[in-house]
Amino acid sequence: MKRLPAAAAAFLCLAAPALAEGDAVAGKTVFKKCAPCHSTEPVNRVGPTLAGIVGRPVASVGDYRYSAAMTAFAEGGKMWNEALIAEYLMSPKAMVPGTAMAFAGLRKIEDIANLIAYLKAPAGH
Incomplete structure (x- = not known):
């Protein structure tokens, strides 16, 4: 697995407390960048739910066909926790x-x- 540059990794470590305090309402707005390919409902689109x-x-996700790269990345039982999702x-x-995900990424840690706060409880926002 390719690692992030040291500066980005350090940034994530410093921002760890902020991850726990995300604003789910603001996260709903950020999710609009994800919505063309993903859903927060149990329905797959171009990307998995x-x-x-x-x-x-x-x-x-049992009924989604992942890329070979993502399947290989999952080996060893990786879990989508907040830190892994953030990275x-x-x-x-x-x-x-x-x-296969074409999205370049989010640049702002907030x-x-x-x-992430939104993904933890999308129905409530």
């Missing part, structure tokens, strides 16, 4: 080279924190 992603094993959202292609 993101319903229940926090705490779910990577590449585990992935910064640069999906850097974290999972060969992923957008990432807000999106």
Whole structure:
């Protein structure tokens, strides 16, 4: 697995407290960048459903066909926890080279924190 540059990794470590305090209402707005390909309902689109992603094993939506790169990345039982989602959202292609996800990533850590807060409870926002 390709790692993020040291500066980005340090940034994530410093921002860790912010991840726990994301604003789900603001995250709903950030999710609009994801919505063309993903849903928070249990329905797949171009990408797999993101319903229940926090705490779910990577590449585990049963009725979705993942890329070979994402399937390989999932080996070893990786789970989508907040830290892994945050790292992935910064640069999906850097974290999972060969992923089919075309999205370049989110640059603002507050957008990432807000999106994660929204993904934890989308129905309430």
